[in-house]
Amino acid sequence: xxxxxQMPRYLIKRMGENVLLECGQDxxxxxxxxxxxxxxxxxxxxxxxxxxxxxxxGDIPKGYRVSRKKREHFSLIxxxxxxxxxxxxxxxxxxxxxxxxxxxxxxxxxVL
Amino acid sequence: GDQVEQxxxxxxxxxxxxxxxRCNFTTTMRxxxxxxxxxxxxxxxxxxxxxxxxxxxxxxxxFDSKERYSTLHIRDAQLEDSGTYFCAASHQGGRxxxxxxxxxVSVSP
Numbered sequence: 001x002x003x004x005x006q007m008p009r010y011l012i013k014r015m016g017e018n019v020l021l022e023c024g025q026d027x028x029x030x031x032x033x034x035x036x037x038x039x040x041x042x043x044x045x046x047x048x049x050x051x052x053x054x055x056x057x058g059d060i061p062k063g064y065r066v067s068r069k070k071r072e073h074f075s076l077i078x079x080x081x082x083x084x085x086x087x088x089x090x091x092x093x094x095x096x097x098x099x100x101x102x103x104x105x106x107x108x109x110x111v112l
Numbered sequence: 113g114d115q116v117e118q119x120x121x122x123x124x125x126x127x128x129x130x131x132x133x134r135c136n137f138t139t140t141m142r143x144x145x146x147x148x149x150x151x152x153x154x155x156x157x158x159x160x161x162x163x164x165x166x167x168x169x170x171x172x173x174x175f176d177s178k179e180r181y182s183t184l185h186i187r188d189a190q191l192e193d194s195g196t197y198f199c200a201a202s203h204q205g206g207r208x209x210x211x212x213x214x215x216x217v218s219v220s221p
Contacts, residue, residue, distance in 0.1 A: 043211040
């Protein structure tokens with residue numbers, strides 16, 4: 001069953017707290033992505049991972065870091081969350097470069 | 113600068129009518145994908161094109177790499193077609209998709 005699972009779906013945090021967003025996929029895809037989506041800005045790439053411990057910055061990496069210790073899991077970490085990181089975060093995976101992306105349902109994060 | 117320019121940003125349709133969404137690219141892209149965001153916020157794959165056209169039901173998409181554009185046509189629009197549509201394209205040798213800013217489609221009776 002081809003699936004990208006994100007946890008949690010909704011999260012409320014206070015400014016300065018740490019945030020961990022988890023993503024898993026069951027398709028053995030090598031490449032995984034974290035995006036955020038804000039009104040009027042579309043989807044913006046935060047980080048991309050080509051395989052275990054092979055991660056690269058996307059367009060807006062500042063304030064975020066990632067971890068990929070297993071091919072099927074890709075985590076997004078916010079150390080000391082800021083209010084401007086309130087957004088909807090999408091995880092995605094693909095077989096390889098430029099191939100079809102499969103998205104999770106998204107995590108709605110509110111930083112108060 | 114922006115590499116994927118999507119238009120219009122919003123589109124209102126009456127049931128049974130049709131229209132087109134367009135994405136222009138500022139550079140040569142290898143392939144394009146079209147997505148629709150559903151009511152739960154998930155992104156649904158609609159089309160993946162490396163060239164030419166594809167049709168699925170009332171949706172039809174075209175991609176011209178040389179002319180640097182892609183279109184998504186909706187015909188005989190239905191209420192369930194409402195939602196936000198995104199195009200996304202990948203460079204030659206690119207590592208990820210570059211997204212347009214989306215088109216919000218509203219279909220009314």
